Amino acid sequence: MTTPPTAASGGVVTDSPRPATNKVAVIETMTTTPTPNQNQTQNQPTPAAEPPVCIQAREFNSWYGDFQALHGIELDVPTNRVTAFIGPSGCGKSTLLRWFNRMNDTIPSARASGTLDLHGTDLLSTRYDVVDLRRRVGMVFQKPNPFPKSIFDNIAYGPRLHRRYTRSDLAELVEQSLRRAAIWDEVKDRLNQSALGLSGGQQQRLCIARAIAVGPEVLLMDEPCSALDPRSTAAIEDLIRDLRHQYTIVIVTHNMQQAARVSDRTAFFYEGRLVESDETERIFTTPAHRETEDYVSGRFG
Numbered sequence: 001m002t003t004p005p006t007a008a009s010g011g012v013v014t015d016s017p018r019p020a021t022n023k024v025a026v027i028e029t030m031t032t033t034p035t036p037n038q039n040q041t042q043n044q045p046t047p048a049a050e051p052p053v054c055i056q057a058r059e060f061n062s063w064y065g066d067f068q069a070l071h072g073i074e075l076d077v078p079t080n081r082v083t084a085f086i087g088p089s090g091c092g093k094s095t096l097l098r099w100f101n102r103m104n105d106t107i108p109s110a111r112a113s114g115t116l117d118l119h120g121t122d123l124l125s126t127r128y129d130v131v132d133l134r135r136r137v138g139m140v141f142q143k144p145n146p147f148p149k150s151i152f153d154n155i156a157y158g159p160r161l162h163r164r165y166t167r168s169d170l171a172e173l174v175e176q177s178l179r180r181a182a183i184w185d186e187v188k189d190r191l192n193q194s195a196l197g198l199s200g201g202q203q204q205r206l207c208i209a210r211a212i213a214v215g216p217e218v219l220l221m222d223e224p225c226s227a228l229d230p231r232s233t234a235a236i237e238d239l240i241r242d243l244r245h246q247y248t249i250v251i252v253t254h255n256m257q258q259a260a261r262v263s264d265r266t267a268f269f270y271e272g273r274l275v276e277s278d279e280t281e282r283i284f285t286t287p288a289h290r291e292t293e294d295y296v297s298g299r300f301g
Contacts, residue, residue, distance in 0.1 A: 051078040054218060054248040055100060060114035062095055064107065069095045071272050073114070082240060082249045084263035084280065086256065087295065091269040093252050097220050099123070100250065101137035102130050118218070135162060137218040138211030143227050144203035146195035146210075151178075151187050154195045154206060158214040173213060180246075181209035182239050201232025205239065212247070219243065221251040225258065237262050256296055260284050268292045 055077035062070040085093035104110040116123040178184040183205040225233040267277035
């Protein structure tokens with residue numbers, strides 16, 4: 001692209017000779033860098049600061065027995081953003097998600113190496129209290145799994161494990177959690193009824209309320225809408241967009257449209273490796289790798 005001539009670059013062009021008395025002024029115009037207008041400088045937008053890193057993976061590897069599920073993962077999950085994990089089945093995205101709160105500890109053959117940090121805390125340390133970790137990092141599964149208890153007791157179950165509450169404080173916490181999960185108005189008149197009587201979409205929002213009742217920093221969602229109808233899916237997606245201001249959210253999804261709608265960043269996994277991670281808009285419009293472009297455009301997966 002040709003740069004238009006400017007005064008600062010010596011590109012002053014004149015069609016007629018100037019009077020001799022103006023030579024000094026012309027030289028000054030040609031050699032002096034213009035001073036920006038103060039109001040213009042103040043009105044220029046300041047670039048948005050990058051959010052701090054919440055979860056960081058460095059040279060992270062994972063195995064199930066002799067099978068290596070993840071290879072050398074290098075990933076930063078930003079605080080108070082929604083990060084989507086996408087990729088074909090078996091690519092390792094759910095495996096990584098489950099390591100974020102050590103759910104893989106329940107699988108005897110599962111092991112990992114490398115670094116996995118939550119705000120500087122080593123998540124793989126055998127000295128780390130896993131119960132406390134799962135309070136800090138909540139999990140919402142593919143299928144809603146409410147406890148066979150009342151709606152109230154489903155939400156109150158976790159908080160009761162961690163501290164004592166007065167009856168009024170616990171009732172307030174239950175209400176706040178249900179409100180944040182956008183389900184309070186639908187269940188406020190039947191809190192003592194079984195949670196199993198709710199619809200699938202309501203049960204999933206109840207499970208989200210149960211997860212946030214213990215005050216987590218991170219919410220992990222493993223295909224939270226895969227078993228729901230379109231209307232319930234839309235409600236969960238609206239909820240995810242609202243919750244991002246209070247929590248760091250990581251969601252695994254096979255739905256490309258959903259990833260594009262709800263996430264700020266997207267990480268694409270393929271055959272146990274992280275191919276690329278970037279702003280969601282860039283991943284879906286100008287990805288850096290051919291494999292990513294082929295996947296998001298539906299050529300495979």
